[in-house]
Amino acid sequence: MKDNLDKPLDKSRREFIRKAVTTTTIAGIGASGTGVAADKGNNGQGPVKSDPFTLGIASGDPLPDSVVLWTRLAPEPLTENGGMPDRQVPVQWEIATEKDMNDTVGKGNVKARPEYAHSVHIDVQGLDANTEYYYQFKVSPDRSPVGRTKTAPAEGTDVDEIKFAFTSCQNYRYGYYTAHDHLADEDLDLAIQLGDYIYEGGAQGVGSLDRDHEPSHEIESLSDYRIRLAQYKTDSNLQDAHAAFPWIVTWDDHEVDNNYADAISQDNDPTQEFLERRANAYQAYFEHQPLRPSRIPDGPNLPLYRRFTFGDLAEFNILDTRQFRDDQVYTSEEAADLERTILGDEQEDWLVDGLNDSTSRWNVLANQAPFAATDQNPNPEVQNFGSGDKWDGYRADRERLLDVMAADPELNPVVITGDVHRNYAYNLKADFSDPDSETVGTEYAGTSITSGGDGSGITQYGPSHSEPWQRFFNDNRGYVRCTITTEQWQTDYRVVSTVEEPEASASTIASFTTDAGDPGANLASEPHAQPQQSAVEITEIRPDQDGDLNNEYAVAQNTGDTAIDFSEFIISFEGGSQNYTFGDFTLGAGETVTVRNGTGEDTESTLYADFGGAVLNNSNPDTVLVANDKGIVLAEASYAPV
Incomplete structure (x- = not known):
């Protein structure tokens, strides 16, 4: 399929979304709205001061006849009560079919309440299916920007095309939301956020970036979570993206606590204490997202998994792999326990029943962590695999879903994934212990918006040694x-190109297709193809021994007949997490160069990466890569288990 979507969107729509416009008097007709939203303020019964729409507007959860409209009033967003008085505040809303808001189809009044941070969630009903609408809020005399939204096509109707994007992992302190700036210019039916909308830690801005977290400590109280979410929401690029199309959101761990599992915190806090923290986080999350009022949390519980059907073309199953999961484990033997679950019994039954009953052409699992087997060896005899955070640590759940995918050749399942701060394309195998088994689905994993800062740019087309079902890997930042x-x-x-510059450029680094009835990812286009003949080989590698980085090394050889300019080439250890970039260096024909992942004196044939820092566990097969000056992987080798 020819990629003609890189052309910039007409800027008039973008400028319109950013600009507030006047409306007529608002009175309720034919639409429902519910206002929910925060803790006691310090402004007594006084008036709302200054612009209350500092956090922007959003819409979400589109149905054929309904969409949710959201805003939160916060003239002083980084204060405990957002600068709002301790009273209910009337909010008027309006929805129309034209940008100038003249053709109004719904109006109403709602009360923004202090016990829910003066947020409003308006479930506008009675709308036409598959129709574009525009909306606006008013708190006299202030008017919000105008947002664009769109309803879903009616279930079972013919739909020719759906365009959407997905994002994840937007750590505020690691960079500018440049990706959201470009995302807002896309012409989409919807966007999906797959988790790590905020980060809960207290660490401050990276490098010279003036993006320190507020509050400066790790957040735990309701006030803390509200301020942190408000800080993220103040970003103008994020606001533009939310105002451009409806969003469907789900969470991962950092909305509460890193690597938490159900009622278990990473620090093993007392259960009741952690559940109180989870209740604070869930309430603040609800207050800041375009979720239906019916999803208001009940203490530490929020029913987030849900399903959206777009005509006869696609059904989106939005998963929650945090609220009901068993704790992470770190051996293959534990991961193979048939009783372990990442979804919980109720959600798994809901998902399986939905897939079995679906009549949609495509069936999407919107999911947080990698579903395909990654470099954690699927053999249950292999011990001490790395992170159990992925579906690798919940193999029984994964195998049951793979069986569902394999049973229906017309299901066309596609898993979309966040969390890993990298781009991947995977063929989903019926049996990951057998790379030659049937491909039963496709997984497209997306990189982070900013988390981790600028990546290495390393890009690999085709399989890797430890993941033969991989079809693509890339370490940049962006969206899918x-x-x-x-x-x-x-x-x-x-x-x-970078997250360290607000006006950075964006490009399509690769495109993949999946044909209906033929699961798997097929490379459609790439800007820098891997050379047909690579004269670089990795002839020897060794992982660190007993934590001594000088014992970890890789030897690369020029196997060709001419010298190779190695300037800006990369040798990458630990599966891409530690990268040595060559300076001005030429590798002669037949010559070798050794890079040691430690410290020492460089010679003509031995160089030292001088990384220092923590040593990663190499007890599993891991990889060393050699990439050229464009970041394209030329050679790869795997460590043997130690």
Whole structure:
């Protein structure tokens, strides 16, 4: 499929979204709205001061006849009560079919309440299916910007095309939301956020970036979570993206606490204490997202998994892999326990029943952590695999879903994934212990918006040694754009040149397609193809021994007949997490160069990466990569288990 979507969107729509416009008097007609929203303020019964719409506006959870409109009033967003008085505040809303808000189809009044941080969640009903609308809020005399939204097509109707994007992992302190700046210019039906909308830690801005976290400590109280979410919401690029199209959101761990599992915190806090923290986090999350009022949390519980059907073309199953999971484990033997669950019994039954009953052409699992087997060896005899955070640590759940995918050749399952701060494309195998088993689905994993800062740019096309079902890997930042038609799914990996500059450029680093009835990812386009003949080989590698980095090394050889300019080439240890970039260096024909992941004196044939820092566990097979000056992987080798 030809990629013609990189053309910039007409800027008039973007400028319109950013600009507040006047409206007529608002009175309720034919639509429902519910206002919910925060803790006691310090402004008594006084008036709302200054602009209350500092956190922008959003819409979400589109149905054929309904969409949720959201805003939160916060003239002083980084204060405990957002600068709002301790009273209910009337909010008027309006929805229309035209940008100038003249053709109004719904109006109403709602009360923004202090016990829910003066947020409003308006479930506008009675709308036409598959229709574009515009909306605006008013708190006299202030008017919000105008947002654009769109309802879903009616279930069972013919739909030719759906365009959407998905994002994840937007750590505020690691960089500018440049990706959101470009995302807001896309012409989409919806966007999906797959988790780590905020980060709970107290660490401050990275490098010279003036993006320190507020509050400066790790957040735990309701006030803390509100301020942190408000800080993220003040970003103008994020606001533009939310105002451009409806969003469907789900969470991962950092919305509460890193690597938490159900009622278990990473620090093993007392259960009741952690559940109180979870209740604070869930309430603040609800207050800041375009979720239906019916999803208001009940203490530490919030029913987040849900399903959206877009005509006869696609059904989106939005998963929650945090609230009901068993704790992470770190051996393959434990991971293979048939009783372990990442979804919980009720959610798994809901998902399986939905897949079995679906009549949609494409069936999407919107999911947090990698579903495919990664470099954690699927053999249950292998011990001490790395992170149990992924589906690798919940193999029984994964195998049951793979069985569902394999049973229906017309299901066309596609898993979209966040969390890992990298782009991946995977073929989902019926049995990951057998790479030659049937491909039963496709997984497209997206990189972070900013988390981790600028990546290495390393890009690999095709399988890796430890993941033969991999079809693509890339270490940049950005978002993923998808176009679905009856016959084909296209995924475009959109990456930004840097997260350290607000005006950075964006490009499509690769596009993949999946054909209906033929699962798996097929490379459609790439800007820098891997050379057909690579004269570089890795002839020897060794992992660190007893924590001594000088014992970890890789030897690369020029196997060709001419010298190779190695300037800006990369040798990457630990599966891409520790990268040595060559300076001005030439490798002669037949010559070798050794890079040691430690400290020492460089020679003509031995160089030292001088990383220092923590040593990663190499007890499993891991990889060393050699990439050229464009970041394209030329050679790869795997460590043997130690």
